[in-house]
Amino acid sequence: MNGDALDISLLESWLWEAACSIRGDVDAPKYKEYILPLIFLKRLSDVFEDELAKLTEEYGSEEIAEEIVKEDPKQVRFYLPPETRWSAIARQSTNLGEYLTDCVRAVARDNPRLQGVIDVVDFNASISGQRILTDNRLRTLVEILGRHRLGLDDVVPDIIGRAYEYLLRKFAEGSGSSAGEFYTPREVAILMARCLDPQPGEKHYDPCCGSGGLLIKNHLRFKEKYGEDPSIEPPRFYGQEILPSTYAMARMNTFLYDMEAEINLGDTMHRPAFLENDGGLCSFDVVTANPMWNQKYSHETYESDPYQRFSFGTPPSSSADWGWIQHMYASLKPNGRLAVVLDTGAASRGSGASGRNAERDIRRLFVERDLVEAVFLLPENMFYNTTAPGIILLINTQKRRPGEIQLVNASPLFEKGRPKNYLSEKHIEMIAGTYHDWRAEEGLSTIITQVEAVKNDYNLSPSRYVAQNENEETLSLPDAILLLREAEEEAKAAQEKLWNVLKELGVEE
Numbered sequence: 377m378n379g380d381a382l383d384i385s386l387l388e389s390w391l392w393e394a395a396c397s398i399r400g401d402v403d404a405p406k407y408k409e410y411i412l413p414l415i416f417l418k419r420l421s422d423v424f425e426d427e428l429a430k431l432t433e434e435y436g437s438e439e440i441a442e443e444i445v446k447e448d449p450k451q452v453r454f455y456l457p458p459e460t461r462w463s464a465i466a467r468q469s470t471n472l473g474e475y476l477t478d479c480v481r482a483v484a485r486d487n488p489r490l491q492g493v494i495d496v497v498d499f500n501a502s503i504s505g506q507r508i509l510t511d512n513r514l515r516t517l518v519e520i521l522g523r524h525r526l527g528l529d530d531v532v533p534d535i536i537g538r539a540y541e542y543l544l545r546k547f548a549e550g551s552g553s554s555a556g557e558f559y560t561p562r563e564v565a566i567l568m569a570r571c572l573d574p575q576p577g578e579k580h581y582d583p584c585c586g587s588g589g590l591l592i593k594n595h596l597r598f599k600e601k602y603g604e605d606p607s608i609e610p611p612r613f614y615g616q617e618i619l620p621s622t623y624a625m626a627r628m629n630t631f632l633y634d635m636e637a638e639i640n641l642g643d644t645m646h647r648p649a650f651l652e653n654d655g656g657l658c659s660f661d662v663v664t665a666n667p668m669w670n671q672k673y674s675h676e677t678y679e680s681d682p683y684q685r686f687s688f689g690t691p692p693s694s695s696a697d698w699g700w701i702q703h704m705y706a707s708l709k710p711n712g713r714l715a716v717v718l719d720t721g722a723a724s725r726g727s728g729a730s731g732r733n734a735e736r737d738i739r740r741l742f743v744e745r746d747l748v749e750a751v752f753l754l755p756e757n758m759f760y761n762t763t764a765p766g767i768i769l770l771i772n773t774q775k776r777r778p779g780e781i782q783l784v785n786a787s788p789l790f791e792k793g794r795p796k797n798y799l800s801e802k803h804i805e806m807i808a809g810t811y812h813d814w815r816a817e818e819g820l821s822t823i824i825t826q827v828e829a830v831k832n833d834y835n836l837s838p839s840r841y842v843a844q845n846e847n848e849e850t851l852s853l854p855d856a857i858l859l860l861r862e863a864e865e866e867a868k869a870a871q872e873k874l875w876n877v878l879k880e881l882g883v884e885e
Contacts, residue, residue: 408543410498422527473500563799569597570808577609578661583644585615588626612639654782663714671696689738697722713772750782753838754792784821785842
């Protein structure tokens with residue numbers, strides 16, 4: 377192994393070489409499913425070696441240190457049997473797929489916290505009698521991943537966590553629209569964490585946590601502010617994820633960061649995992665999320681909800697954006713706050729339309745109850761599932777400035793990237809500083825009152841209030857389609873009601 381420090385550029389070239397070593401055998405979306413468990417195992421092995429070396433120094437003998445950790449595994453973070461350590465894996469010359477599968481299962485057996493985390497991949501799996509990943513490819517992958525140490529003094533956890541972000545990003549770049557459902561650009565997550573400002577002892581929750589990135593950024597922000605002071609109680613983190621492989625990665629990520637985290641598997645919208653003894657929803661100080669935009673759920677999902685989450689109204693089946701917001705709000709403590717990334721239309725759809733509109737009516741109640749604190753419009757072409765800009769919506773049950781809403785039009789604040797635009801550190805500081813200082817700045821931000829929101833029919837789109845040019849705000853095609861679908865749903869519901877009335881009057885169809 378070489379001793380090069382594993383900085384970001386070296387990390388990315390190292391991971392890309394690892395991904396390329398299994399190209400051809402494995403589709404791009406599956407890179408992470410094979411590479412990341414091995415990186416995690418390599419990290420566990422190197423950390424175990426470091427801890428064993430310290431115990432050897434303390435007791436004067438490696439044999440004694442080995443016996444101590446075998447008898448009392450609590451002496452180390454995770455106990456790895458000798459045959460599962462990277463040195464043994466690197467020496468394995470035959471049946472490598474079977475050997476690796478046995479290794480991760482053995483580690484999970486000896487460390488129950490890792491069950492369902494590290495042992496989810498079968499490196500020996502076949503399809504139609506053909507191995508998915510041959511031993512030759514696996515051997516090359518093991519050799520590449522063995523080039524760098526990932527021990528306690530070799531890398532900081534943030535470097536390791538970025539391995540997952542990098543592979544997700546590379547996957548997203550090459551696989552089209554579905555990839556962006558669970559990938560939040562790193563700088564967007566950092567901006568949200570700066571705004572949420574994690575405090576000691578808080579409970580943080582992400583109902584659709586993906587790989588855990590938003591929770592991790594809150595954890596890192598807390599560490600930036602408070603360091604490693606043992607007298608300060610760190611936040612605790614909770615998440616739920618619907619995809620089993622992504623759930624496993626989220627748990628891996630939280631272990632790498634030594635976070636106090638509980639991640640559960642399941643469908644939050646239908647079966648929320650965090651419940652009180654009386655069956656009601658648990659409540660949290662902070663909620664953060666980037667749900668898949670404009671998800672489709674039936675009206676029954678909302679109207680038959682046993683947790684009374686949707687008291688503000690039933691969202692249209694064409695978009696669950698305000699369904700997710702209501703779930704998040706229902707999960708807040710009385711003094712809680714939340715930040716959520718959404719499609720831009722969530723801030724404006726239905727405003728200005730005549731008659732009833734489900735999303736506008738829900739948004740109206742959030743404004744009237746003085747819960748919306750701020751809305752940020754992000755630049756275009758940042759997210760991997762769309763070129764459209766997103767928004768960050770901040771809700772606070774104890775607003776600093778009651779009766780006011782801050783709107784930030786950050787659409788021009790970006791650096792050109794390939795293939796996506798991104799926020800620089802300067803941009804993050806500018807947006808977060810504007811929010812924390814609660815200032816209006818020409819061309820960037822404004823403060824409106826509830827009266828102004830009412831005057832604009834509860835349109836909270838920052839581009840309506842903070843102009844970047846002379847162009848009028850226009851409705852995007854996706855938003856227009858969603859509005860059309862919602863109008864069709866309402867027309868259909870009205871027609872059904874009419875026929876029911878006519879039937880009661882004895883009028884036949």
